[in-house]
Amino acid sequence: MSLDHYYLLGRSGLRVSRLSLGTMNFGTGGFHAAYGKTEDEARPIFRRYLEAGGNFIDTADFYTAGESETILGNLVAEAKVRDKVVLTTKFTNSVAPGDPNAGGNGRKHMIRAVEASLRRLRTDYLDLFLLHTWDRITPVEEVMRTFDDLTTAGKIRYAGLSDVPSWYAARAQTYAEAHALAPVVSLQLPYSLIDRTIEQEHVTMGQTLGLGITAWSPLGGGFLTGKYRPADRGLAGEGRLGDAGQAGPAWTDRDWRLLAALESVAGELGVTMAQAALNWVATQPGIASAIVGASSASQLDANLGALDFELPAELRARLDEAGTVPPASVYRMFTPGYQSWLVNPGVKVGDKPAGYAPPVRNWAPENSD
Ligand SMILES: NC(=O)c1ccc[n+]([C@@H]2O[C@H](COP(=O)([O-])OP(=O)(O)OC[C@H]3O[C@@H](n4cnc5c(N)ncnc54)[C@H](OP(=O)(O)O)[C@@H]3O)[C@@H](O)[C@H]2O)c1
Known part of the structure; x- marks a missing residue:
């Protein structure tokens, strides 16, 4: 199995x-x-993932009010795989409403959060510690200094960000490089055929600055499995979106057209819609890993086959086309069409040929020219 x-x-x-x-x-x-x-319900899901060779596990202090970390800590200890797995958790959301420093991204909360996560996860280090969401107010320098201190103290191995504007991640990474601090290695963001917002800025930023993107809700919470159908005020079908969908996001004609295209591509490949959708996400530019959610071991088992086949270019193009959102406003100016019209008329200027590898620069101040 490709995992x-x-x-x-x-x-x-x-x-x-x-x-x-x-x-x-x-x-x-x-x-x-x-x-x-x-x-007891989570155990077979966790075990199936390990059996398939998976090593990358995502949680957060806030999931199920801390229970996700506690259960994961128990399951990791029970399976005796602490050193083998790459354990990721996140901080930002408040763990004590009303207490101003029990949430957000300030140094006091970051340190409190890491200690609490370590206790719940029954470990003395985290492999990857992520800021969960930009809190709009904490200086980015404070966050990066604290990540660096936590790395030096041995509490975390790597630092990352989730759900931040691309300018914020670029500022964080540039500050870390300029001051030789622990860098940001990962960026966790929503990404799927149904939600391609990050293609506007985050993907190029991650590729340029060395942040591997991990895609959350790669199946749009289950929408892309094909088990829902349009209903009066949203969607209907068995699954977690079935109820929320009535009051949740408005599913548009474009979404249902996309689903029809996905169904036909999956049919031609002889795979499930979920497998085709996951394959597309995991093999898109800049994507390091797709974070798969599952309600049962059998769901997970089916989804783990998502990388056992290749998505031919013609079928990828059909999915791209069906899910594309035409760039608006200033982003129109960065499209190949606009650039060859006004920036490089009459000449072909583009990316370097495949295989060209520019040297990686270390932007410590003494190395810059
Ligand atoms: N950083 C962030 O802000 C953030 C936000 C959200 C999530 N995340 C991370 O991303 C992970 C995945 O998110 P997600 O759960 O939204 O991912 P997802 O893969 O888009 O949706 C997973 C859900 O789809 C349904 N499903 C999956 N496979 C299926 C199959 N083969 N057949 C039928 N239904 C299937 C299941 O729900 P039902 O059975 O209930 O229908 C499952 O729980 C989370 O666990 C979390 O670690 C991070």
Whole structure:
């Protein structure tokens, strides 16, 4: 199974599987309680992922009010795989409403959060520690200094960001490079055929600055499995979007057309819609890993076959076309069509040929010219 082929995460030496395991639904408390799983229900999902060779596991302090980390800590200890797995968790969301320093990205909360996560996960280090969401106010310099201190203290091995504007990640990485601090190696963002917003800025930023993107909700929370159908006020079907969908996002004609294209591509390949959708995400430019969520071991098992086939260029083009959102405003000026019209008229100027590898520069101040 292709899960035992590991790739480097961003510009780092950390080897990770291209499908990682999302555990937002491990536990039955808090925000994600509606579709949460008990430890006994989570165990077969976790075990199946390990059996397939997967090593990259995602959680957050806030998932199921801390239960996700607690269950994961128990399952990792039980399976005796702490050193083998790449354990990722996140901080930002408040763990004590009303307490101003129990959330956000300030140094006080970051350190409190890492200590609490280590306790729940029953470990003395995190492989990857992510800022969960930009809090709009903490200076980026404070965050990067604290990541660096946590790395030096041995509490975390690598630092990363999730759900931040691309300018923020670029500023964070540039600051770390300029001051020889621990860099950001990963960026966790929503990405799927149904949500391609990050293609506007984040993907190029990640490729340029060495941040491997991990894609969350790669199946759009289950929409891309094809198990839902349009209904009066949203969608209907069995699954976690079935109820939320009624009051949740408005599913548009474009979404249903995309689903029809996905169904026909999957049919031609003889794979499930979920497998085709996951293959597309995991093999898009800049994507290090797709974070797969599953409600059962059998769902996960089916999805883990997503990298066992190649998506031919013609079928990828059909999916690209069906899911594309035409760039608006200033982003129109960065398209190949606009550039060959006004920036490079009459000449072909483009990317370097495949195989060309520019030297990686170390932007420590003493090395810059
Ligand atoms: N950084 C962030 O802000 C952020 C936000 C969200 C998620 N995440 C991470 O990303 C992970 C994955 O997110 P996600 O759960 O939204 O991912 P997803 O892969 O888009 O959706 C997973 C859900 O789709 C349904 N599904 C999956 N495979 C299926 C199959 N073969 N047949 C039928 N239904 C299937 C299941 O839900 P049902 O069975 O209930 O339908 C499953 O829970 C999370 O666990 C978390 O680690 C991060």
